[in-house]
Amino acid sequence: MVRGLLLWAAGNPRLERTITENPILGRATHRFIAGERLDEALEAAAQLNAHGIGGILDLLGEGVTDLEGANKAVEQYLEAAEAIATRGLDATISIKLSQLAQTVDRNACVANLGRILDRAQELGVPVEIDMEDSSLVPDTLEHYREAAARHPQVRVAIQAMLRRTPLDLEGLASLKPRVRLVKGAYAEPVELAEQGKKDVTAQYKFLTDWLFEFGGDPAFGTHDDELIAYAASAAGKVGKGPRDYEIQMLYGIRRDLQEKLARDGHRVRVYIPFGSAWYPYFMRRMAERPANLRFFLRALAGH
Ligand SMILES: Cc1cc2nc3c(=O)[nH]c(=O)nc-3n(C[C@H](O)[C@H](O)[C@H](O)COP(=O)(O)OP(=O)(O)OC[C@H]3O[C@@H](n4cnc5c(N)ncnc54)[C@H](O)[C@@H]3O)c2cc1C
Structure with a gap:
């Protein structure tokens, strides 16, 4: 409740x-x-890098209602990508499409995402796409499909709690999708999403196996010990080791575990939000x- x-x-x-x-x-x-400013996020990434942990820079903000707001976000993402490259940081950028005018003007959103993907590719900075609430899932998957055709390195977040997810992944199989598997952070009705921890965990495990078989370089966005252990054993079953997948966690959550996993030889990446629009994320x-x-x-x- x-x-x-x-x-x-x-x-x-x-x-x-x-x-x-x-x-x-x-x-x-x-x-x-990490803070309101980009340099604070870059500093957080540098500190994580010093512990052998990668960063994922996320400019806070979602649901922009005009093209001007979306343009501002694009400029800030381009600035973030430039700064990551200039400082030689191990960091990606992660984008919410609703921040790029997804619900205002689809063509503008395609162009905005394209600008970021093109420049980030030139700079050698990987791009990830966050997944938002279920009303945006079909369109976000479509954007991912279009983007992955030109930029196969792009990664998309996929929510295990949604009932539709196994079919969505089947539909993406030919792309060998690069996925960040998460449980799902939004309030969804029971018709659309599993509600109980046991059911979400079962679906997460099923999708973990699927990603090791059909996905590309899977990432698991979770702090859940049971699911992290499951990813390790699922990797082992198909002859893969800790460097063949990524564990992703959120800034400020289970820092000890982040560092322990990195010390134990896992690839760990931490999602670093920055900016002033912190309220919904928080x-x-x-x-x-x-x-x-x-x-x-x-x-x-x-x-
Ligand atoms: C890198 C990353 C990116 C993500 N991107 C998306 C996305 O694009 N779309 C989306 O819908 N969701 C996203 N999420 C959020 C995700 O869907 C879950 O809501 C969130 O990760 C909590 O689930 P959990 O798997 O960590 O398990 P839980 O069962 O919630 O947590 C396991 C344990 O982790 C610790 N923990 C978890 N959350 C917190 C917290 N907030 N504060 C303190 N301790 C905590 C606790 O010790 C808890 O017992 C992302 C998560 C991560 C890690």
Whole structure:
């Protein structure tokens, strides 16, 4: 119930205004967000790199409502890619298509994504596409299919909780899709998505096996010990080792485990959000672990 309430709050613009205007709460986000500026995200990536961990830079912001907002996001992503290349960092960039005008003008979104993919390829910076709520899944997969035809290195996030996902992956099999497999962070109705941990875990494991057989360079975006162990054993079953797949985690979550996995020889990459539009991202992190609310409430109380 708390999860549902927090996910509802994540999409509520009035609450967003009230909460983001409070400077104390802005500071409380630092556990999960590298900072408002690009250089703070680059510094976070450099620190992770020093521990043998790659970065995934994510400019916060989603659901832009005009082309101007989308253009701004494109410029900021291009700047991020340039900076990653200039500093020689091991980092990718990850994009939400709703930030590139997906729901405003599809052609503009194609062009925006194309600009980022072309320049990032020239710079040697890999690009990943986040997956948003179920209303955007079919179109996001279509964008991925079109993008992968020209840029086979692009990776797309796929949500294990959605009932449609096994069929979606079958439909992409001929591309040998490069996937970041995640459980799914959005509130979805029971007709569309598994709701219980046991069922989501079962589907995640099934899809893990599928990716080792039919996908390209699979990535597992999870902090769940059981699923990380499962990926290792699924890799072993097909004669692959810890360098043949990637474990991805979120900035500020299970840092000890991130470093331990890297020390043990795994390929680990951490998703580093930056920017001022932190509210929906932050609220989804609260929803995943309502115990996090303690930090939030402590900040509110001034401690
Ligand atoms: C790199 C990466 C990229 C992602 N991209 C997307 C995307 O594009 N689209 C999408 O829908 N979802 C995305 N997600 C989110 C994902 O769908 C899950 O909501 C999130 O990862 C929590 O699920 P879990 O697999 O970590 O398992 P859980 O069962 O939620 O967590 C396992 C353990 O990890 C720790 N943990 C997990 N979350 C938190 C938290 N918020 N705070 C503190 N501890 C926590 C706890 O110890 C918990 O017991 C992404 C996740 C990662 C790691």
